Amino acid sequence: MPEIRLERISKRFDDVPVLDGIDLVIPAGEFIAIVGRSGSGKSTLLRIIAGLEQATSGRLQSTDRLAVAFQEARLMPWLKVAENVGFGLPAKDQSRIVADALGEVGLAGKAASWPLTLSGGQAQRVSLARALVRQPEVLLLDEPFGALDALTKLEMQNLVGTLWRAHGWTVVMVTHDVAEAVRLADRVIVLDGGQISESVAIPGRGPRSPEDGHLAALEAQLLRHLGVPLPAGNAAPETAHS
Amino acid sequence: MTIETETLQPTRIANRPQRRAKRDLSRNVLLPWLSPIAILLVWWFVSAAGIVGPKVLPSPVLVVAAAWELTLNGRLPQALVASLGRVLAGTIIGVALGLAAGLLAGYYRAGQIVVDKPLQMLRAVPFNALVPLFIVAFGIGEWMKVSLIAVGVLVPIYLNTFAGVRNVDSKLVEVGLVYRAPRYLIAYKILFLGALPSILTGLRFSLAIAWIALVTSETVNANAGIGYILAQAQRFVRTDQVFLCIVIYAFLGILTDYLVRLLEGRLLAWRNTYDGR
Ligand SMILES: Nc1ncnc2c1ncn2[C@@H]1O[C@H](COP(=O)(O)OP(=O)(O)OP(=O)(O)O)[C@@H](O)[C@H]1O
Numbered sequence: 001m002p003e004i005r006l007e008r009i010s011k012r013f014d015d016v017p018v019l020d021g022i023d024l025v026i027p028a029g030e031f032i033a034i035v036g037r038s039g040s041g042k043s044t045l046l047r048i049i050a051g052l053e054q055a056t057s058g059r060l061q062s063t064d065r066l067a068v069a070f071q072e073a074r075l076m077p078w079l080k081v082a083e084n085v086g087f088g089l090p091a092k093d094q095s096r097i098v099a100d101a102l103g104e105v106g107l108a109g110k111a112a113s114w115p116l117t118l119s120g121g122q123a124q125r126v127s128l129a130r131a132l133v134r135q136p137e138v139l140l141l142d143e144p145f146g147a148l149d150a151l152t153k154l155e156m157q158n159l160v161g162t163l164w165r166a167h168g169w170t171v172v173m174v175t176h177d178v179a180e181a182v183r184l185a186d187r188v189i190v191l192d193g194g195q196i197s198e199s200v201a202i203p204g205r206g207p208r209s210p211e212d213g214h215l216a217a218l219e220a221q222l223l224r225h226l227g228v229p230l231p232a233g234n235a236a237p238e239t240a241h242s
Numbered sequence: 243m244t245i246e247t248e249t250l251q252p253t254r255i256a257n258r259p260q261r262r263a264k265r266d267l268s269r270n271v272l273l274p275w276l277s278p279i280a281i282l283l284v285w286w287f288v289s290a291a292g293i294v295g296p297k298v299l300p301s302p303v304l305v306v307a308a309a310w311e312l313t314l315n316g317r318l319p320q321a322l323v324a325s326l327g328r329v330l331a332g333t334i335i336g337v338a339l340g341l342a343a344g345l346l347a348g349y350y351r352a353g354q355i356v357v358d359k360p361l362q363m364l365r366a367v368p369f370n371a372l373v374p375l376f377i378v379a380f381g382i383g384e385w386m387k388v389s390l391i392a393v394g395v396l397v398p399i400y401l402n403t404f405a406g407v408r409n410v411d412s413k414l415v416e417v418g419l420v421y422r423a424p425r426y427l428i429a430y431k432i433l434f435l436g437a438l439p440s441i442l443t444g445l446r447f448s449l450a451i452a453w454i455a456l457v458t459s460e461t462v463n464a465n466a467g468i469g470y471i472l473a474q475a476q477r478f479v480r481t482d483q484v485f486l487c488i489v490i491y492a493f494l495g496i497l498t499d500y501l502v503r504l505l506e507g508r509l510l511a512w513r514n515t516y517d518g519r
């Protein structure tokens with residue numbers, strides 16, 4: 001399985017720089033999380049890796065065998081949920097694979113539904129299932145859990161983390177949620193001003209338990225890199241429960 | 243005060259089933275026919291009262307009698323078969339060509355360059371202006387009629403297919419591209435199915451034009467068909483038969499529209515559209 005390699009990747013939209021000389025090597029099998037403020041170019045970076053956007057300059061080494069779960073669910077409204085998940089898969093075993101995947105994201109009963117009847121979180125899980133069934137070498141996830149409630153979110157994080165462990169995919173996940181990044185990734189990079197302003201390695205392998213004491217410290221460290229002001233002294237907010 | 247609000251709420255809730263009933267009323271199959279029936283009654287009344295002479299406005303009874311007479315002597319069934327055959331053949335050819343051209347121009351920019359301008363020009367030409375040309379090219383037989391209908395049908399199908407394909411969200415096409423779906427799959431499951439609402443609208447326009455093209459072609463020269471009966475009736479001032487032909491055209495037009503709506507109901511079940519209140 002090849003690594004993903006970005007060398008001095010820059011991207012401008014109408015002369016406005018969005019990415020400015022990104023150097024990044026993602027070894028095969030690594031789970032990397034990209035965090036950054038809204039508009040910092042996270043989706044753009046993902047789209048460049050996916051080959052959907054041409055970098056203005058720089059060199060990219062990527063793979064063909066990748067699956068993307070986009071920031072929006074992007075389901076074809078005229079195909080039933082199961083057909084969306086199975087889109088483009090070989091006919092052999094398709095219905096079984098699709099049914100399994102829908103079961104894993106907790107939507108076994110929705111196989112025959114129209115996408116327009118789904119809730120936002122359900123649509124996002126269908127989109128996630130559609131990416132997962134492709135057995136890719138590289139999985140690109142753009143805020144895959146953004147529309148989910150806290151409980152479902154944890155379940156889906158565990159699902160992605162477990163599948164990643166089982167299959168050894170390379171995963172690049174964009175997220176707003178620093179806690180999520182720290183739970184799942186081997187490494188979290190912060191995108192700021194078009195550059196990678198920080199890269200934090202997370203010890204151990206995901207999915208990590210939220211009870212893990214190290215995580216809070218790493219989270220706080222990342223939030224500081226993102227410029228989020230933390231309460232002075234003790235980082236734990238008043239409402240925290242032990 | 244509290245009693246007032248408490249009594250208000252149940253009435254509001256009780257009002258809901260009435261809304262429901264109103265909605266169900268619009269689903270009623272007979273209701274849309276009320277106004278045509280009213281028109282028929284007015285027509286009957288006007289002719290029966292002798293306000294307008296029977297040579298201008300024959301009574302519906304006379305028209306039914308004409309239908310009976312033409313059915314008995316076999317001319318009407320024969321005409322219907324001939325006309326329906328022409329419309330069917332012309333529509334199938336026109337839809338097939340229009341779809342092919344629309345998908346080609348929609349999918350490939352090269353296709354658009356080749357196909358779009360000529361068809362836009364064809365659109366600007368009223369199709370009945372093509373009759374002399376078609377007579378020269380195809381003679382005065384069936385081919386002239388069928389191809390005139392096909393051309394009339396082709397244009398709206400093409401325009402709506404092309405516009406429908408180009409209206410498909412490029413983000414959905416990206417999904418197909420990034421998953422390395424084969425071309426035919428992107429063309430069919432994303433572009434064609436996505437364009438289908440627009441294509442079916444085109445089909446409705448097309449079928450309306452198909453009937454007009456039929457009349458035009460059948461009144462130019464024909465020895466069978468509804469248009470032929472119409473031309474004959476006009477020559478012999480059989481206003482009852484003229485009316486009969488008009489009624490048949492109206493009925494066939496409504497019938498085809500109904501068929502397309504059925505098709506829409508089946509094929510566009512995924513849509514979640516506003517359907518009036
Ligand atoms: N196709 C485009 N044309 C012009 N500008 C674009 C285009 N795509 C993205 N941009 C701009 O590039 C910048 C980065 O966009 P991007 O979608 O990568 O941000 P993001 O980090 O994913 O934000 P969010 O967290 O809100 O999803 C934004 O300022 C956006 O307006």
Ligand SMILES: [Mg+2]
Nearest residue numbers: 042043071142
């Ligand atoms: Mg984004």
